[in-house]
Amino acid sequence: MPKSPNMGKNLTTRSEDYSKWYNELVVKADLAENSAVRGCMVIKPYGYAIWEKMQAELDRMFKETGHENAYFPLFVPKSLFEAEEKNAEGFAKECAVVTHYRLQNDPDNPGKLRVDPAAKLEEELVVRPTSEAIIWNTYKGWIQSYRDLPLLINQWANVVRWEMRTRLFLRTAEFLWQEGHTAHATKAEALEEAQLMNRVYAEFAENFLAMPVIQGTKTESERFAGADETYCIEALMQDGKALQAGTSHFLGQNFAKAFDVKFTNNQGKQDFVWATSWGVSTRLMGALIMTHSDDNGLVLPPNLAPHQVVIVPIYKGQEQLEAISQVANEIVKDLRMRGISVKYDNRDTHKPGWKFNEYELKGVPLRIGIGPKDLEKRTVELARRDTLTKEFVAKDEVVDRVALLLQEIQEALYTKAKNFRDSHITTVNTFDEFKEVLENKTGFISAHWDGTSETEDKIKELTKATIRCIPMDAEQEEGTCVYSGKPSPQRVLFAKAY
RNA sequence: CGGGUAGUAGCUUAGUCCGGUUAAAGUGCUGGUCUGGGGGACCAGAGAUCGGAGGUUCGAAUCCUCUCUACCCGACCA
Known part of the structure; x- marks a missing residue:
């Protein structure tokens, strides 16, 4: 039984200091850590695995709605960047800028390098804080006729915004995201696209993150610089603060005019195209953490958990381990046949109790414990991460039970978060x-x-x-x-x- | 970017005010023995030129200057 409220994991509790709890959790659950570069994070394998699951699902949804992936450059020539004035102004204060292209040995400091003053760029390059400029400059060459429309493109990329105050996942100087950029023949179609993608985000948030969101539009002062309308999904974190989890913009003809992207419509007349852009970022990782996790660590919805189930053997000696492993491996095989991801942790270097705590900290939705007593009774112990409850299940029924519980947990997390949100x-x-x-x-x-x-x-x-x-x-x-x-x-x- | 706080072993910290043998502890790490149903016990061992760069001094973790990073409060922002 627990010795301390959070079973010796030594996490700061949410009530003590929510912000500290979050920072510690991100690091202790092995999701990410700070790097040698101020404000830039290293996303660790366990955290990246969750991001990959988000990407996979979003990517599938984007493709189902007719979008294709492409990739545009990291650097944006300053002259292009400033073309759409409002957008440029909105991001100007947080742009990293490349001014030189070569280093050389420093004559005054042997063994050190310096920027070669002779290698100054003719035109500075802005490290993209978002890609509208480079993309619309490119689209100009792709669009001549209404037959070229709509153009529905997404890119997975990193962007840089020189933030003054950063937090892992929630606000970092560099972050990963996807940005969709579409061009349409009519205003109505572009509006519909922007709204559609906002709904895609809402659906993703609710079905995968198990995070209820409110869909809405931004006021003028909160609107994306350069947009005519910004749609968003807003979520509520456990500390009662709201978090913008995704945005989708109707850009009107602002970028088309700035980059002179015209097309000939079916009446033979020239017109500017109508545009949208939409994005979600690694910030969703922060949203995920702050929506479900508790004082024992991460709580992951089954739909995004890198391992949905972990099996921990409890044994004395090699002989017992072998007998247990036989049962465990059967369960692993059966679960995988059902499309359930499972890890059998048979490491002899850590004790069962240590593993229990570890997987709780990392938010694995279900844990199966198998010991000698279970072998005798042909049962396993099944523990739920979200409720911290345990039950014994006949070994032959465990796969069905796991499948059902995973579904139940996914729903329970959503319901719990929704009740909290609605009551707030x-x-x-x-x-x-x-x-x-x-x-x-x-x-x-x-x-x-x-x-x-x-x-x-x-x-x-x-x-x-x-x-x-x-x-x-x-x-x-x-x-x-x-x-x-x-x-x-x-x-x-x-x-x-x- | 402004104001504040803090950086000492992988991690958490003591020591710094008041400079002086070999920089201390817990945890983690390595090896061994016993263990094993909620972060085990004991024994032995390795591990820090004290964030970095300068300076003061016979002598600096300790004093001074600069700088980097993190955290908190502001301004700004997904």
């Missing part, structure tokens, strides 16, 4: 209530807003809360702004955010 959406009608809920209860606050940036800014200044989104499914409801008292047609969601 509070409707308020006065600014005092607003502040009180934000301070004590936290979470989303549903309130009327007069639609102006001034009010939004003022509320942010006073409370640190921002408008996370105008929910898609919001009812039209006449009311008065919670801050200014001016008329408002519907409620929006406020929260403190990551």
